[in-house]
Amino acid sequence: MKGNNPNGAEGTEVLQDRLWAAVTSRDEHRATDIVLTALEDGMDAETLLLDLLGRVQAKVGVEWAANRLSVAQEHAASAITERVIASLAHHPAVRTPPALGRVTVACVNQEWHVLPARLLAEVLTLRGWQVDFLGAQVPTPHLIAHLHHHGADAVALSSSLPTRLPDAHAAISACQAIGIPVLVGGAAFGPDGRYARMLGANAWAPDARAAAQQLADGIPQPSLATGRQQIDDLPHLADQEYTLVARAQGQLVKQVLTQLEAGFPAVAAYTAPQRERTAEDIGHIVDFLAAALYTNDDDLFTTFITWTAGILTARHVPARSLHSALTILATELKDFPRSTRLLDRARSALNSAPPSVGTPTGATA
Structure with a gap:
């Protein structure tokens, strides 16, 4: 070489x-x-x-x-x-001796895509920061306990999936409540950082180099706004749709799968592993619907649905089953106006846009 x-x-x-x-x-x-x-x-x-x-x-x-x-x-x-x-x-x-401050790098709770956070941790170490890398899926109480014991000049939170944004929001608020600023990054926060701003992060970076530069330039310290609630940042959560849909995820998956089996002989004939994978796919749909309700962003859901259609097509699975699943969900959630709007727009996008197997906003690291 x-x-x-x-x-x-x-x-x-x-x-x-x-x-x-x-x-x-x-x-x-x-x-x-x-x-x-x-x-x-x-x-x-x-x-x-x-x-x-x-x-x-x-x-x-x-x-x-x-x-x-x-x-x-x-x-x-x-x-x-x-x-x-x-x-x-x-x-x-x-090997670079630490000469700067201390940064804690972690993935938000339930986020298993650890490589972006790992790369950031290594870049910061190379640049002279003392880094506490906590790895994948760090529950917020454990993150805060670590910060109380060891301190940090800043926390860098990573998330690749928008379905983890509620957990990211909780972690951001908790860190700020003890006076530690939060820099966020990863595909979950949108290509322009729109969800980082929505959730009140102190800073957002599109990649590891930009994150390292922001930390070097300094991130403003948060005010000690203890007791801040999710609804304070996101007033649309007052309608309770996000909470109700998120809590009903298991029941919704069961209802959609049962009706798909009743309406499609091919689905009814699935083997146990095929049925399990189908239930997982439906679960992802409900999870992304909940994330879109949390952020009140139609594009988050429609982008995921058209990406999913591309994934199914690449695997020779008819995308029409996806349309049927959305229709069943719309019936089950007919009394939820924001959910109904999201599902209608997703079905329209599915009909008008060719499936793509590129990367949806927040789908991969």
Whole structure:
């Protein structure tokens, strides 16, 4: 690999191709060798983390969505990427003594997409911050307990799925209540950070480099507004639709699945694993509907529905079943005006837009 000028754009593309081949063939040793050799050849660690490992992992998500990688292949590739990151982070050449403040980096409760947070934690460590990386799905009470015991100049919260926005909101408010500012990032907050502003975060960053720069520039300290409630930030929650739909998720899934089985012989003939996967898909629909009710954002739900249609099409599953599921939900929720509006607009979008297997707002890291 020596002599390939890994610092140039062409060299980075060559490395991406080689790393892609290694992770998708489950060759962890080869993947690690590619990254560490590039480091020895002069490529800086931050570039390796974000422009090599990060981009290859993003491609893993795209290829899974297009049904060119199985779930098992996606998991194997992701696991290799995480171990390569660890090998790079532990290399003596990249160790940076902490000279700045302390930052706690964590994924919000129920958020399992940990790689964006891990990349941020490593970038901040490289830049001289003392980082407490708490990993995936950190319940808010545990996050606050950690902050009480160890302190922090700022908290960086990551979330990839909009369905986790209510949990993110609770974490943001809790951190601010003890005087610690919160920087948020990840696809869940929208490509322009719209949900970060809506939920009252002190700052939002579109990527790890921007997040590191914001922390270096300083994030304003929050006022100690204890006792702030969700409805104080989001007055539309007063209609209780979000709460009622979220609490009824299990019952709604059961009703939709039962009616799909009654109306479609093919669904009625599903095997137990097929029925389980269908129930999971319906559950995701209800979860995204609840998230759209929480944010009062129609686009959040319609974007997810059209993306889901593309995912089903790529897997040779008729997308008409999705339309039927939305119709059944609309009947079940006929007394909920915002839910009815969201479901009607989603069905209209499904009819007018060709399915896509790209990345929906907040669907992947």
